[in-house]
Amino acid sequence: MNMDQLKRQAAGRALEEVRDGMQLGLGTGSTAKHFVELLGERVAAGLKVIGVPTSEATRLDAERCGVPLTTLDEIDHLDITIDGADEIDPELNLIKGGGGALLREKIVAAASDRMIVIADDTKWVPTLGRFPLPIEVIPFGLGATRRAIETAFAACGVSGQMAVRKAKGGAEDSHVFVTDGGHWILDAQLGRIVDPPGLAKALSVIPGVVEHGLFIGLASSAVLAGGEGIRVIERRKPKGD
Template sequence: MTDPAITDLSKDAAARAATLLVEPGMRLGLGTGSTAAIFVRRLAQRVQDEGFALRCAATSKATTELATSLGLKVEELDDIGWLDLTIDGADELDPDLNLIKGGGAAHLREKIVATASDRMVVIADQGKVVEQLGQFHLPVEVIPFGWQATRTLVTRALDRLDLTQRPVLQRMRDGKPLLTDEGNFILDLALEAIPDAYELADELSSIAGVVEHGLFLNICQLAIIGRPDGSVVELRREDME
């Protein structure tokens, strides 16, 4: 069945493959972003065709609205308690299945949902696979109170890691600061490359005012990479150990 809202064949290939991981009765985390949205559409189609039940927790208001409109049952994560599986996209994916997420400004909820799951699976197109993280701006969610002081502390942390003169940009939308679903700001770090993602993650997590960063390290177990011809490649964490 053709869905006119789905135009990217690579993303659709990954999303279709991921729907096969979903089993009736699962407690499922739904990601945010363009590829995750395609997955939600394909999942809703399969649920309708096969008539089985799921309990879903969404990572954003946008995903909640989309999933609900398509007939999926979306509940609060606290009401479900724990998830069997989360399927989400990524902005960058390195050879160790470490990720940068947050292009959709939902990485706080995405990380909470992913780490409240037995398993996280990423779906992406080939353009998201990189040798080293950092080309995509790294999102850092900060509370509005004292955000400029927080940005100064972030800049100092980058200097300590020899990531000097890297712009720390406040994300804007329609000429105003973008607000996340939690009412926070996003700082985007234009790093170009991240030599040590673990060290950077520790530095950012230690800063007062930083709510969460977009480095997802040792969280993803499987990546399904879609190709334009409709085929997919699977990258598994156990293959790298």
């Protein structure tokens, strides 16, 4: 089975948790896209759900697949958010934002009773940090924001190169990647994040940092598809801890 088939398998397993009448957060990325497509098939067959997309890309996919959409202004909570991740550790802490959707993804996940992470099992790591940590920033005052981030890194026992993300497929001098919220992303090569909750807190208080890709205490379970089959890992602590 190739990677794409594994992603679809994980998406299919998460779909089993969806019930008639649910309000769903719809994640972003290649794995979440499989979920939206499979959900669309169930909607066409009569399932009644409504979704909140975490990006413009997912909004377009959901519309194409016939999944009815709403916003967090029109409903007061979500039952489940189903989303992919770039890395997942044994505490179900995540790195997200490889596709640049971390801000809306975190807002939607935080508004959900449960978050199910779907992934192929290469995303499962003993320690977060091999995947560059995305940090969404305001372009104004970027130099000052970068220095504050470096100070936060040092205080949390990590260090590494940071680079402003460029738009995909572009050359070195190509345009800066701009998020759905109109911000930029710094990708930080940290290698090994020893204290993800501590680093998350330190980054969150920096003026100029809009959001970061550390999702701490948000995932309720992870569905991992691999050569050996599907593994479902439940979070031990309650949401928010």
